[in-house]
């Protein structure tokens with residue numbers, strides 16, 4: 001399958017990036033084609049709610065930023081993986097921007113499955129992020145193939161690596 005991973009931590013060698021890379025390696029080993037995009041270092045603005053996309057734009061966003069390169073990747077993906085750190089009890093802003101810019105096309109055309117990789121300092125901080133993720137899965141008619149979370153003592157461990165492999169095997 002064609003898998004797109006959006007990695008949203010600004011820390012290129014941090015825990016979320018590690019999880020995204022582990023997912024990529026496991027998916028490639030299983031024969032999938034994987035594209036990993038570090039959205040945190042892209043210029044992706046928030047949606048302007050100008051409705052250009054739903055009127056004159058005919059599905060095209062008026063904002064010509066780095067999201068333009070993400071739209072075709074979203075359109076071709078069979079599986080979408082969101083990898084984000086928890087900031088203030090929810091998904092960080094860097095992952096919210098590309099998700100919300102999908103307003104112009106409503107949903108990724110081919111995505112049938114999704115997965116979520118979350119990193120945090122503390123335990124018990126995932127309610128907001130997982131609720132949003134499940135709502136997006138439902139709205140985009142995508143099956144949840146699994147969620148892996150890693151709090152401080154679970155970061156970059158063999159056990160977390162195994163959990164990531166398990167959700168890849170669930171595709």
Ligand SMILES: Cc1cc2nc3c(=O)[nH]c(=O)nc-3n(C[C@H](O)[C@H](O)[C@H](O)COP(=O)(O)O)c2cc1C
Nearest residue numbers: 009011014015016085086087088089119120121122
């Ligand atoms: C702005 C900000 C807000 C954060 N808020 C939370 C939080 O609400 N709960 C928590 O457990 N950790 C919080 N953290 C810690 C990060 O989620 C944690 O360090 C995570 O592992 C960072 O992932 P990274 O290594 O990929 O950057 C916050 C960090 C930052 C920078």
